[in-house]
Amino acid sequence: MIKLSLPTARQEEFLDITSRLQSVVRESRVRQGLAVVFCPHTTCALTINEHADPDVRADILMALRKMAPDTLPYAHAEGNSPAHVKASLLNQSLTLIIEGGEIQLGTWQGIFLCEFDGPRTRQLWIKVVAGDRD
């Protein structure tokens, strides 16, 4: 398992981690198989969405704020319940396909660490597993 440490800069942001993950896979020398990316936190998450226009990430963050508004009568005393809700709405683990030594992604896709309670230094865990069949 590889561990990455990633600082986030804002309370909420989508950090593009695609090239870092591609580097981890390249260094593993696995030509085909799976890469599991795991976020070991409860107020941030992972998602795959458009990397080209940053407005898309801003729009997703805005829509998530409408779904889990700060104004609901939350019980958790730390005040960051909206971040916990948003984390569960997205992903804690992603399973990605490796072919030719690269994570396979669509043309418009990037992989994002989604910070909902930052800024903080976050960890990412990656496990690369070789697969001998298509």
Next chain:
Amino acid sequence: MIKLSLPTARQEEFLDITSRLQSVVRESRVRQGLAVVFCPHTTCALTINEHADPDVRADILMALRKMAPDTLPYAHAEGNSPAHVKASLLNQSLTLIIEGGEIQLGTWQGIFLCEFDGPRTRQLWIKVVAGDRD
């Protein structure tokens, strides 16, 4: 990695892909292991839910439209931000268990390609990995 090409027929729909995925696994001749299904798009997604009553899919689509309504002040100029939001709320990759050469699913479960910005021809990528334990 196997690639499937699937036309969708409407702007929004849940397309049942269960039998196509079972065929891919059967042709791989892997008796036990994992099948990773990956959607390489940013305005459609994957989910697993009830396949028996099509009203369930219609109800999920309706609830998603309430969560990411067209009326929010989106910044992305293409006008399809609700589709991007819905894609991130569901899944880009699913990891399925193979036993006896078949994807294992519950009685009421089907696997769906969720179109949010169609109609279009969509791609699906499937990686079957043999597993030698349990």
Next chain:
Amino acid sequence: MIKLSLPTARQEEFLDITSRLQSVVRESRVRQGLAVVFCPHTTCALTINEHADPDVRADILMALRKMAPDTLPYAHAEGNSPAHVKASLLNQSLTLIIEGGEIQLGTWQGIFLCEFDGPRTRQLWIKVVAGDRD
């Protein structure tokens, strides 16, 4: 594939299944690899979130009820459409990393079976796959 049977006690609850999953992995004697946890139901789901303060689970359930309220004009005649919606918003399968014979989790993370249409006896399927590479 290992099958667990788990009774839930309420209409809606988050049941902490972390220690049961760790036991399954320990008994498999796989030292490193992946554990895929699959929920074969359409009105319950899986998530990973904070295990320390039960208020966090209560807050997530409350926010989900706001997102998929009972009052929407659902078509499905069984009356449990909100449970189907919530199931698709969370996860049917989770892929977890095994190192040193243990599922790797962050300090505050627990794994939960999320019941949305209980109480019922629910099944969980777990597939452990050994991985020989990092």
